[in-house]
Amino acid sequence: MLKKIDSSKMGSSDHGWLRSKFHFSFAEYYNPQNMHFGKLRVLNDDLIDAQTGFEMHHHQDMEIISYVVGGELTHGDSMGNKSTLTRGHVQYVSAGTGVYHSEHNRGSNTARFLQIWILPNQENLKPNYGEYRFNWDDRKNKWLHMVSSTNGSAPIKINQDSNIYSLELAESKEIGFPVKSGRQAYLVQIEGTSNINGIELNDRDALEILEEDITIKSSKKSHILIIEMKKPNQD
Template identity: 70%
Template sequence: MLRKIDNENMGRSNLGWLRSIFHFSFAEYYNPKNIHFGMLRVLNDDMVAHSTGFDLHPHQNMEIISYVVDGELTHGDSMGNKSTISRGHVQYMSAGTGVYHSEHNLGEQTLRFLQIWIIPDKNGYTPSYGDYRFNWEDRKNQWLHMVSSKAGNAPIKINQDVNVYALELDKGNDISFPVGEGRQAYMVQVEGKSTVNTMELNQRDALEILEEDIHISATEPAHIVILEMKKIDL
């Protein structure tokens, strides 16, 4: 089963320095029918003005992934970590028993990144942080496996049965993605346009996929992120 989510129907916020599109209920956007997709709790498409950002704030018992689309993202936290990543790179943090962190745009251009929160398989993990600078070419017309569970084989491992993939598909190219029995996936059309089975997706649209393989055709250069996970009702 496939269900398209048009970005025009998603939640929105404009604080001046921060413009956000909320895929699920977050902050001032609340829809009781749209709290999560399986263990995927938050997916925000954030645009952060230069020389601004999120000051130090707490998190607990959440797996947090930040995927940069444009610009630079600088992370700092109460564990002493500080790091800056750019387009196509990923920061990840297991908040566990509790941690404070900040996220700022110290660059000259607007920062766009996907802020992803995943509910862990249990509470009480020791907090941890890491980042990974993926080669952009490794997602050209092929799936780049960025995140997996601790039992998986992706470079980034989190405390949940979730796989995160990125793809840049050239116009006119096709690719498939399997979503087998007992699995589900959430696809984000980050940039460009594509046709998925019979559905047309524009930039910032999303697609819920339940136990169904998909076939993607790029109608223009298409930048895509997919989160594939165990099918579960929370």
């Protein structure tokens, strides 16, 4: 089963320095019918002006993944970590028992990143931080497996049965992605236009996928992210 999520119908906010699209209920956007997709609790598509950002704030019991689409994202946290990531790079915070962190755009251009929160498989874990500077070419016309569970094979491992992949698909190219029985996936058309099993997605649209293999054909060069996971109540 497939369900298109049109970006124009998503929640949104504009704080001047920060402009966001909310895939699920978050902050001032609240929709009790749109709280999560399986263990995926938050997916915010954020635009942050230069020399602004989120000051130090607290999180607990959440797996937080940031995927940088453009510009610079500088992270700092109460564990002593500090680094700046750019396009195609990923950072991960396992908030566990509690962690404070900040995210700033110290660059000269607007930054864009996807803020992803996934519920962990258990509470009160020890906080942890990780990052990976993926080579952009490693996702050209092929799936780049960036995040997996602790039992998986991706460079970044989180405390949940979830996988995150990215892709840049050249115009008119095709690629498949399997979503097996007992699994589901959430696809974000970050940039470009594509046709997926007869459904057209444009910039910032999304697609819910339940136990159905998909074929993606790029109408315009496409930058795509997929979060694949176990369906709820599947052991």
